[in-house]
Amino acid sequence: MNPLPQPPRWALRFLRWYCHPAFLEEIEGDLYELFYRRAEDRNTGYARRLFVWEVFRFFRLRMLRKFTLIIHFAMWQNHFKIALRNMQRQKAFTAINILGLAVAITTAIFMLLWVSHEWSYDRFLTRADDIFRVYSNSEFGNGEIATWGTVPQPLEKVLRDEHPEIERIVLMGTSQEANLGLSEKVFKEKGIYAGKEMFEVFSFPLLEGNPTEALRNISDITISEDLARKYFGENWKGNSLGKTIRVNEHYDATVTGVFANIPDNSTLRFDFVLSVEDLVERYPWQKEWGNFNFQMYIQLKENADAKSAGVNIAQAINRHFPDAEATLYLHPFTREHLYSHFENGVEAGGKILYVRIFSIVALFLILIACINFMNLATARAVRRAKEVGVRKVIGATRASLIGQFMSESVLTVFISMILVVIGLELLMPYFNSLTGKHLSIHYGDPVYWMVFLAITLFTGFLSGSYPSFFLSSFKVVRILKGTLKFGKEAVWVRMGLVVFQFSLSIFLIIGALVVHQQISFIRNQNLGLDRENMLFFDQSGKMNADYPALKEKMLAVPGVVSLSVSDQNPLMVQNSTGSPQWEGKDPDLDMYFHVIKVNEDFLENMHISLASGRNFSKDYSLDSANYLINETSARAMGLTDPLEKSLEVWGRKGKIIGVIKDFHITSIHTPIEPVILTLRPEDCGFMFVRTAPGQTESAIAGLGAIYKEYNGNLPMDYRFMDETYNRYYESEMVMGKLTRYFAGIAIFIACLGLLGLASFSAQQRTREIGIRKVLGASVPNLVLLISKEFMLLVGVAFVIACAGGAWLMDQWLSEYAYRIEPGIGLFALAGIISLAVAWLTIMFQSLRAATANPVTSIRTE
Amino acid sequence: MGRAYLGEFEELVLLMVGILNEEAYGVAIQDEIKAKADRAVNISAVHTALHRLEEKGFVKSQMGGATAERGGRRKRLFSLTLNGKQALDQTREIRNELWQQIPKIAFS
Numbered sequence: 001m002n003p004l005p006q007p008p009r010w011a012l013r014f015l016r017w018y019c020h021p022a023f024l025e026e027i028e029g030d031l032y033e034l035f036y037r038r039a040e041d042r043n044t045g046y047a048r049r050l051f052v053w054e055v056f057r058f059f060r061l062r063m064l065r066k067f068t069l070i071i072h073f074a075m076w077q078n079h080f081k082i083a084l085r086n087m088q089r090q091k092a093f094t095a096i097n098i099l100g101l102a103v104a105i106t107t108a109i110f111m112l113l114w115v116s117h118e119w120s121y122d123r124f125l126t127r128a129d130d131i132f133r134v135y136s137n138s139e140f141g142n143g144e145i146a147t148w149g150t151v152p153q154p155l156e157k158v159l160r161d162e163h164p165e166i167e168r169i170v171l172m173g174t175s176q177e178a179n180l181g182l183s184e185k186v187f188k189e190k191g192i193y194a195g196k197e198m199f200e201v202f203s204f205p206l207l208e209g210n211p212t213e214a215l216r217n218i219s220d221i222t223i224s225e226d227l228a229r230k231y232f233g234e235n236w237k238g239n240s241l242g243k244t245i246r247v248n249e250h251y252d253a254t255v256t257g258v259f260a261n262i263p264d265n266s267t268l269r270f271d272f273v274l275s276v277e278d279l280v281e282r283y284p285w286q287k288e289w290g291n292f293n294f295q296m297y298i299q300l301k302e303n304a305d306a307k308s309a310g311v312n313i314a315q316a317i318n319r320h321f322p323d324a325e326a327t328l329y330l331h332p333f334t335r336e337h338l339y340s341h342f343e344n345g346v347e348a349g350g351k352i353l354y355v356r357i358f359s360i361v362a363l364f365l366i367l368i369a370c371i372n373f374m375n376l377a378t379a380r381a382v383r384r385a386k387e388v389g390v391r392k393v394i395g396a397t398r399a400s401l402i403g404q405f406m407s408e409s410v411l412t413v414f415i416s417m418i419l420v421v422i423g424l425e426l427l428m429p430y431f432n433s434l435t436g437k438h439l440s441i442h443y444g445d446p447v448y449w450m451v452f453l454a455i456t457l458f459t460g461f462l463s464g465s466y467p468s469f470f471l472s473s474f475k476v477v478r479i480l481k482g483t484l485k486f487g488k489e490a491v492w493v494r495m496g497l498v499v500f501q502f503s504l505s506i507f508l509i510i511g512a513l514v515v516h517q518q519i520s521f522i523r524n525q526n527l528g529l530d531r532e533n534m535l536f537f538d539q540s541g542k543m544n545a546d547y548p549a550l551k552e553k554m555l556a557v558p559g560v561v562s563l564s565v566s567d568q569n570p571l572m573v574q575n576s577t578g579s580p581q582w583e584g585k586d587p588d589l590d591m592y593f594h595v596i597k598v599n600e601d602f603l604e605n606m607h608i609s610l611a612s613g614r615n616f617s618k619d620y621s622l623d624s625a626n627y628l629i630n631e632t633s634a635r636a637m638g639l640t641d642p643l644e645k646s647l648e649v650w651g652r653k654g655k656i657i658g659v660i661k662d663f664h665i666t667s668i669h670t671p672i673e674p675v676i677l678t679l680r681p682e683d684c685g686f687m688f689v690r691t692a693p694g695q696t697e698s699a700i701a702g703l704g705a706i707y708k709e710y711n712g713n714l715p716m717d718y719r720f721m722d723e724t725y726n727r728y729y730e731s732e733m734v735m736g737k738l739t740r741y742f743a744g745i746a747i748f749i750a751c752l753g754l755l756g757l758a759s760f761s762a763q764q765r766t767r768e769i770g771i772r773k774v775l776g777a778s779v780p781n782l783v784l785l786i787s788k789e790f791m792l793l794v795g796v797a798f799v800i801a802c803a804g805g806a807w808l809m810d811q812w813l814s815e816y817a818y819r820i821e822p823g824i825g826l827f828a829l830a831g832i833i834s835l836a837v838a839w840l841t842i843m844f845q846s847l848r849a850a851t852a853n854p855v856t857s858i859r860t861e
Numbered sequence: 862m863g864r865a866y867l868g869e870f871e872e873l874v875l876l877m878v879g880i881l882n883e884e885a886y887g888v889a890i891q892d893e894i895k896a897k898a899d900r901a902v903n904i905s906a907v908h909t910a911l912h913r914l915e916e917k918g919f920v921k922s923q924m925g926g927a928t929a930e931r932g933g934r935r936k937r938l939f940s941l942t943l944n945g946k947q948a949l950d951q952t953r954e955i956r957n958e959l960w961q962q963i964p965k966i967a968f969s
Binding site for chain 2: 023025026027028029030031032033034036054057058060062063
């Protein structure tokens with residue numbers, strides 16, 4: 001027979017500790033009864049878990065026993081006094097401890113703020129857990145699965161009709177700009193096109209209007225509080241619903257809602273919402289199954305099972321449009337911000353990587369500072385030995401000694417917390433500008449104080465842990481006889497801790513260098529097109545129609561070199577289509593192409609070169625049905641000689657007239673994908689103008705004047721191509737800066753500790769150095785004597801850090817399709833930096849000791 | 862003397878003590894609430910309610926016999942006091958009175 005299952009002993013002990021004896025028996029009895037029953041019905045693990053839970057639930061005032069709380073006030077007072085005296089006597093060491101802890105904790109709290117803000121994204125929405133974004137996975141010919149954030153428009157109806165587990169659906173156009181006008185006030189605003197149920201799914205509060213009524217008609221608009229104030233003045237309340245706003249000088253939209261400004265921690269960002277119907281109706285081709293042009297968010301019914309919903313929905317497109325061969329994937333909206341990378345159709349992290357890295361690094365910094373405290377405390381143990389001995393003789397227990405040393409470390413941390421609060425206040429603006437957030441500490445909120453208290457206690461106990469056990473372990477007899485010998489172990493532990501500190505610091509330095517190099521590599525990468533000195537802006541229909549004359553006018557502006565039009569930024573290509581058909585295409589092959597609509601000037605203006613064939617030309621009237629493809633396309637289509645081969649895109653049949661050299665169409669994270677260029681100047685909404693270096697200002701002035709002529713005095717809203725490109729790497733840039741700060745802080749704190757140890761060691765060896773000097777040792781000799789031990793430790797740390805750094809950095813770099821290979825030089829640089837800093841730190845102390853007059857040092861006794 | 866206030870959950874527990882008569886203790890009451898009122902409650906809540914009821918004088922208790930299924934621990938068995946019975950009666954009367962005052966309108 002199996003032995004009877006038993007509830008966790010510690011929980012039982014805890015219960016017996018706190019519970020009033022009068023109630024203990026009945027409570028234990030009930031808990032046992034439930035435990036046995038559950039162990040039989042389900043399993044032992046479940047029963048044990050619930051047992052623990054219930055023990056905690058019984059922890060109520062009513063059930064507590066009478067605690068006789070003996071506060072030996074005098075004793076604690078004494079601990080406190082001794083701690084303060086010790087701190088005062090050793091001002092330098094105290095300063096090192098407090099400063100190190102303060103710097104580490106300040107950094108850690110900043111990181112905690114950042115991390116908790118990252119975690120808070122989108123969780124403020126009601127029923128956030130029921131919202132999912134629909135992604136589509138499609139397999140390339142080579143077996144790789146690509147994940148798209150877009151789906152075809154007809155999917156909405158299918159999901160509504162066939163999937164009862166879905167409560168609501170929001171179809172959304174990608175974020176856009178639009179000119180919103182109210183009589184004379186016309187501004188360019190950022191917003192989205194979304195379906196009717198936008199504000200029902202996403203609970204952004206409507207200050208005016210009603211979620212179930214807003215956006216019901218094709219010409220409805222909702223605007224943010226800021227926009228309402230901008231357009232309708234301070235009295236926007238009660239004064240904006242039902243008003244009309246002119247959209248893109250095209251139609252009048254009725255305001256059906258004013259929403260509170262979107263909070264910082266929202267993934268979706270917009271200042272207005274227009275009806276997605278409008279977008280659909282304007283470009284009716286988007287209603288076809290083959291065009292993946294919309295984002296889609298669904299809200300599952302409460303209590304609906306997300307997993308089975310995901311399985312049910314997966315084949316929704318294929319059932320109606322088998323050609324697509326795209327499976328759908330439901331991604332929880334609360335994970336949208338932190339887990340936004342997909343690899344082979346599976347969620348593969350994202351910003352969560354940085355959240356994890358920084359949390360760990362913050363913890364490491366605290367650890368490094370705690371080690372300083374430990375090392376200084378144990379190194380100086382000999383000075384406290386007599387105190388420990390006397391206390392023990394008088395009758396102090398080991399526990400009370402541990403309590404004493406713990407209270408010392410907590411006191412030290414507490415004092416450094418004062419510096420921390422000052423530091424947080426002073427540095428908060430810099431931190432916010434660095435991370436681009438608006439964070440602050442609400443001193444009125446008790447949660448923050450609780451966190452501060454928790455950090456104080458955690459750090460205090462951590463740094464006091466080793467010293468207090470070490471110091472309290474001394475044997476009384478040995479201390480008082482004066483035969484106390486410190487074992488080798490303590491020294492080994494100390495050296496190990498120093499190595500650990502420096503490994504971490506050097507590792508961070510390596511990290512900072514690698515990140516820095518990778519970022520500059522990305523920024524200087526040849527993209528296959530020239531993004532420098534290129535500005536672009538929306539062009540209106542009027543401008544498009546008058547292109548030849550406009551071009552002449554613009555080229556006449558001083559500083560303008562060349563220009564072209566296209567339907568999107570070639571460094572930010574978003575659309576894709578599976579429709580292209582070509583000669584010899586395997587009918588089973590499923591491949592997606594990015595199609596960019598351009599005019600004849602595109603290649604020349606972008607500095608994209610031809611690999612073979614010719615560019616579009618006005619001399620060939622049939623070119624509107626002809627295509628240029630990039631080298632990747634040619635390879636993907638399996639064409640060795642693609643020229644003159646027939647190609648059909650979106651039903652337009654023509655020939656391939658040229659192959660262009662590859663260029664990057666998105667961030668360097670992703671490899672180059674197949675691209676087709678088609679000559680459709682009439683559909684091109686963007687104008688790209690290349691300016692001569694140094695003459696951008698005058699070019700913009702001239703272009704702006706021409707722009708106004710065509711657009712009824714609207715100012716030209718332009719952007720630079722290199723800026724939009726750099727925006728891909730914003731998180732890397734922030735990461736790069738932060739790692740640099742972290743590395744600096746880590747090595748600073750570690751060196752503080754080293755400084756303390758070196759000066760202590762110099763103090764200890766004062767007489768030895770004096771005698772050596774008398775016997776003829778030179779100053780360099782003595783400096784070497786003192787510093788060699790420490791330099792050796794830093795050297796060992798360097799080796800460890802290199803091994804760890806090389807491996808971890810390789811992991812990080814594998815995120816990039818195009819990356820640097822960190823060479824020996826980089827590691828050598830990290831080594832030189834850290835060794836130099838450590839050496840300088842020790843040098844000061846050892847020089848002072850080595851140059852001291854031996855007469856005074858030997859005479860000390 | 863003003864009557865001690867009887868909370869909703871306390872009333873439920875008190876009723877169960879009445880129903881179980883002599884056999885009322887923590888787990889049994891918990892089970893009974895689950896069976897009769899379809900409410901899953903935590904055992905600690907039941908204990909707290911019983912203590913309160915005892916303080917108010919609505920129930921009295923004595924220690925019962927030990928059983929093996931309880932790891933050899935005794936039960937505390939609760940039973941209604943006269944006060945408790947009266948409290949239940951009164952609550953019920955007030956309820957009934959209030960019920961009769963609801964106008965007979967067809968609710969849609």
